[in-house]
Amino acid sequence: MQFDTKENRENRYLRAKERVAEMKKFYTSLVFYIVFITFLGWLNYYTNEWRYAWFLWAAFGWGIGLVFQALKAFNWAPFMNKSWEERKIKELMDKEDQFPNERWK
Template structure:
């Protein structure tokens, strides 16, 4: 009975961790959209009548959003496509191994 309860708790903890990963990704996207929009608007010169934008080539406006966009894409892939890195899988195997070892020691 105790093992079943622990198994249910484990499922709950995994589900809670998964929801946190997804929530963090959506927060990352929201921050990306807000910051990049402000960055682009400022660097295109809409706020200062083009004074700042005359000093930089036009393509530099998009370098930060592009680089950060690659990071957001990788974050999204790790959350939705790959659903965990090899390090996470190793951690789960080790946790299971230690739990099994503890269970065997209790039964002795």
């Protein structure tokens, strides 16, 4: 059973605050993506009337980055997220406590 200490509440608050900041950053990036890609699409149509849809290259490249940002912001990455980091740190600390004279690489 885990007690809700002041330190535990502060840690949970800081983690939640960090996650909200990541979400806010993602939504801001999404708005800029929509506005800028819409502008590029309009510019593409204005200059060559879709004969070559070059704006899709920018949309695709930036979209890939946006997907990775969403994965991080909404904690969709099942591997190597914050809980994985915390478990790994605890595991390594426990290992060092068990074998204090050995160093791992």
